[in-house]
Amino acid sequence: MQENWPKCWNSxxxxxxxDLPPVMLFIAPVGLHLNEFVNKLARNVLCSETDDLFSSCDSCPSCQWCFNGHHPDIxxxxxxxxxxxxxxxxxxxGEIKINQxxxxxxxxxxxxHQSGSRIVCIxxxxxxxxxxxxxxxKTLEEPPEKMHFLFFAHSLKGLASTMLSRCRKIFLPFDRAISYKNYHSENEVLKWLLPLLRMQDKIDPCLWAKKAGKTPPHETILILIMWMTDISRINIGLKSVCFPEESDSTKGISDNLHNLTNWVEATVKIQxxxxxxxHPLNLTLFYESIFYEYQNGFN
Known part of the structure; x- marks a missing residue:
């Protein structure tokens, strides 16, 4: 089976x-197939033909149950x-709820089922x-013997400190350029929003709102804030942190800003x-108001 995550993660x-501790938290950015990596670790642990965390035979009954999503110990x-x-x-x-x-x-x-380890991936x-x-x-504080919890996260923001204190945290290394490329190729909002942002100050809020369609606006706003923050950073001589590969567009906008204060105020209003x-009452009008505010940042 093809491994889509960075090769350096295994080493x-x-x-x-x-050895595998009872509770682990793996952290890496979106777009690097972290969930697949954690599921592979679980399969390695449960494989009946290997006895380490780093390989699985992929052919034993245990591995086949994992592939089919029916393993009784995971x-x-x-x-x-x-x-x-x-x-x-x-x-x-979406969210993970208490009933789960x-x-x-x-x-x-x-x-x-196999008198061995049992795994929960969250x-x-x-x-x-x-x-x-x-x-x-309470479960994490005193997990049963041979029970392992494998958490993964793309950010520590919002995670309770009490939960973090119970986890062995592993920050997985990554290549920023690869992470950026994967994130952009998989993010549905960026596919329609980024070409519009590259148009610099040629903004048509009504047309852009139509392009947005029924896309949930929360992700759109977050991306727009990151874009505008990068441009603010460039304007005061700092490096881009969110869109380093879009330097031609972001620097072009930065060079043509009339008033940085207006730009920052527009960023805050969009935020x-x-x-x-x-829960916007009218999604199209809500998107129009977002893009009108973005347009105002160029004044």
């Missing part, structure tokens, strides 16, 4: 984890939407809502719109 794990918890459907992409809105954590409570008290961990995070604490982004 990094070998160096930093001589539980995978993913975020769900309001209708309890699993979300497929990190950019989609209650399923873990039942799972951990069952005996192992992530992205930043999607845990407050009740779910609280419900996990304030996040509060209303989950």
């Amino acid at each position: 990094h794990i070998k160096k930093n984890i001589p 539980k995978i918890i993913k975020p769900t939407d309001t209708k309890d459907n699993e979300i497929k992409k990190p950019s989609e809105k 954590i209650r399923q873990i409570s039942n799972f951990i008290h069952l005996s192992s 992530g992205p961990a930043e999607k845990l809502n407050y009740p779910a995070s609280n419900a996990l604490l 304030d719109m996040i509060e209303y982004s989950n």
Whole structure:
């Protein structure tokens, strides 16, 4: 099976984890297939033909159960939407809820099918809502013997300090250029928004709102804030941190700004719109107001 994550992760794990602790948290940016990497680690642990964390035979019954999603000794918890459907992409809105954590409570008290390790994979961990995070604490404090929790997260923002204190944290190395490329290729908002932003001050809020369509505005606002912040940084002589590969466009906008104060004020106003982004009364009008504010930043 093809491994889509950075090759250096395997050696990094070998160096930093001589054995598998009860609770682990792996951290890496969006777009590097972190969930696949963690699921592969779980399969390695459960493989009946190998006895280490770094390989699996991919052909034994245990590996085949993992491939088919039916292994009795693994539980995978993913975020769900309001209708309890699993979300497929990190950019989609969803959360891990307390009823999913209650399923873990039942799972951990069952005996192992193969008299070996049992695994719970949870992530992205930043999607845990407050009740779910609280419900996990006691279980993480005293996990049963041979029970391992593998968390993964793209950011530590929003994660409870009490939960973090119970995890062995592994920050996985990555190449910023590859991370940037993968993120851009997988992010549905960037596919339509970035070509518009490259047009610099040629802004048509009504047309842009039509391009946005029914895209949830929360992710759009976050990307727009990162874009505008990069331009502000460039304007005062600092480096781009969010869109380094878009230097021609961001520097072009920075050089043509009439007033940095207006630009920063527009950034703050757009950021304030996040509060209303989950339930706008009229999505098209809401997008128009976002892009009109962006346009005002050029005044």
